[in-house]
Amino acid sequence: MPELPEVERVRLSLKSIRRRTIVRAKLLRADIAASFSESGRARSTTPSHLLQGATISTLLRRGKQLAITTTDNRALCIQFGMSGRMLLQTSDIPHPTSDIPKHTHALWTFDDNSRLLFIDPRRFGGLAAYPSSDALLTHRWSTLGPDALAITAHDLAAACKDAHRPIKSLLLDQSALAGVGNIYADESLFLARVHPARSAHSLAPKELTALASAIRFILQQAVRAGGSTIRSYLDATGSTGSAQNDHKVYGRANEPCTICRRPLSSSRLVQRATVFCVTCQPRRPA
DNA sequence: CACCACCCCTGGACGC
DNA sequence: TGCGTCCAGGGGTGGT
Numbered sequence: 001m002p003e004l005p006e007v008e009r010v011r012l013s014l015k016s017i018r019r020r021t022i023v024r025a026k027l028l029r030a031d032i033a034a035s036f037s038e039s040g041r042a043r044s045t046t047p048s049h050l051l052q053g054a055t056i057s058t059l060l061r062r063g064k065q066l067a068i069t070t071t072d073n074r075a076l077c078i079q080f081g082m083s084g085r086m087l088l089q090t091s092d093i094p095h096p097t098s099d100i101p102k103h104t105h106a107l108w109t110f111d112d113n114s115r116l117l118f119i120d121p122r123r124f125g126g127l128a129a130y131p132s133s134d135a136l137l138t139h140r141w142s143t144l145g146p147d148a149l150a151i152t153a154h155d156l157a158a159a160c161k162d163a164h165r166p167i168k169s170l171l172l173d174q175s176a177l178a179g180v181g182n183i184y185a186d187e188s189l190f191l192a193r194v195h196p197a198r199s200a201h202s203l204a205p206k207e208l209t210a211l212a213s214a215i216r217f218i219l220q221q222a223v224r225a226g227g228s229t230i231r232s233y234l235d236a237t238g239s240t241g242s243a244q245n246d247h248k249v250y251g252r253a254n255e256p257c258t259i260c261r262r263p264l265s266s267s268r269l270v271q272r273a274t275v276f277c278v279t280c281q282p283r284r285p286a
Numbered sequence: 287c288a289c290c291a292c293c294c295c296t297g298g299a300c301g302c
Numbered sequence: 303t304g305c306g307t308c309c310a311g312g313g314g315t316g317g318t
Binding site for chain 2: 082083105112120121123124154162163164165169231232270271
Binding site for chain 3: 001003064079080081082108122124127160172174230231271272273
């Protein structure tokens with residue numbers, strides 16, 4: 001379940017592919033990739049769209065999305081969904097084509113014989129190819145809200161203004177704020193002591209400041225810890241994260257609250273498992 | 287327009 | 303051991 005911290009760790013773990021040239025891009029499962037023209041129209045995907053023949057320039061991230069750009073300015077956006085991952089195989093180990101992990105949907109071979117795999121068992125993730133980084137920004141990333149890693153109280157307040165839905169619903173909405181998923185939404189709300197079902201527009205300025213600060217802290221801490229490895233998350237080199245050890249509420253329903261020791265509550269909010277403390281996160285502001 | 291339910295998918299946990 | 307059932311949830315879509 002890669003959220004912002006996990007995608008950031010994948011981005012960092014892929015930095016070594018910069019300046020390498022992709023000699024071959026192979027799509028093993030066509031329906032996980034989409035390709036778009038400069039004007040944003042869908043078109044069929046070619047190996048060239050998947051960066052074949054190009055040299056890697058930068059690795060970008062916005063929210064939970066990763067993008068690889070090339071020196072000739074092509075851009076490939078990677079969305080991880082629930083179970084997506086990248087796997088970087090170095091050139092010092094031989095890797096015959098037959099030796100590909102299950103659920104590998106795309107495969108890039110570099111000029112130094114190393115290769116990169118996109119693996120996604122549940123296929124909620126996918127690839128989106130754009131002819132330029134401008135096209136990626138214009139047609140895809142423009143729909144995302146501000147990046148959660150640096151969210152300001154001002155920007156969060158703007159997103160919450162006039163929003164009558166639960167604050168947790170807003171935090172999960174990538175067009176309002178990009179990068180927060182179910183784990184870090186619950187953790188941020190707990191740290192800021194805001195009840196997840198509170199109507200977003202009802203948050204006081206003080207609470208918005210606390211929440212924006214909590215989101216930044218929780219995400220930055222998780223990046224430093226290498227991301228949360230709950231079920232299957234690994235970075236591109238196969239390293240696990242330890243941010244799950246810092247979780248105060250996620251996955252801890254009925255366990256004692258770390259602040260007041262009363263059992264944590266769980267409910268379903270906007271179709272998501274939600275864990276919080278009824279005492280420390282009051283429904284009405286204190 | 288704002289918001290929500292539903293759906294896509296598979297691996298793993300759990301009960302019998 | 304094996305089988306059935308349920309759950310995890312990001313994001314697109316269609317409905318209210």
